[in-house]
Amino acid sequence: MPNIASILKAEISRVARKEVRAEIEVLRKSSVAHRASIAALRRQVDALEKALRRAVKGSAGRSVAPEADTAVDAGVKRRFSVNRLAAHRAKLGLSAATYGKLVGVSGQTIYHWEQGKARPRAAQLESLASVRELGAGEVAERLESL
Known part of the structure; x- marks a missing residue:
């Protein structure tokens, strides 16, 4: 006959894993969303830096009337x-x-x-x-x- 303590310990462990898995899934989804937004911001910064370099290069040394x-x-x-x-x-x-x-x-x-x-x-x-x-x-x- 199984020991009640070991059955209780196994059940608590199973429920805890289920809860942790649910919490980790929420964190994974938010992490993916944050990474996507970070990548979009990096692309935007790169585009702005490129435009700035073009503007500086185009206007360097030029005095236009x-x-x-x-x-x-x-x-x-x-x-x-x-x-x-x-x-x-x-x-x-x-x-x-x-x-x-x-x-x-x-x-x-x-x-x-x-x-x-x-x-x-x-x-x-x-x-x-x-x-x-x-x-x-x-x-x-x-x-x-x-």
């Missing part, structure tokens, strides 16, 4: 062509120094751009674009005002 800043923010992407710059300057019949005054840079910078030794910055591209939109008469007026 307010007019050019709005065009850059509006998504206008300017392209630069050495041949078009030289052709436009020749069409207007201007020296590199004079053309540089219109754009807001030195004549030497215009020569470097035309030879492909350097490339204009975003603000300078905006200045070049505004000069390209001018006609010969407007260019003469602007040169007189400078």
Whole structure:
């Protein structure tokens, strides 16, 4: 005949395991939810850091005029062509120094751009674009005002 103490001990042990298992299941579910939210937060932090690096890299060393800043923010992407710059300057019949005054840079910078030794910055591209939109008469007026 089984000992009542051993039966009672076995039953208490079984009920305790059942209770512990139920509590552990609740903890597991909350742990999984917390890990998922932590992973989502890490992805969000990584995306924000990446965007910050891009923003810092894009704005480093660049002093943009307010007019050019709005065009850059509006998504206008300017392209630069050495041949078009030289052709436009020749069409207007201007020296590199004079053309540089219109754009807001030195004549030497215009020569470097035309030879492909350097490339204009975003603000300078905006200045070049505004000069390209001018006609010969407007260019003469602007040169007189400078």
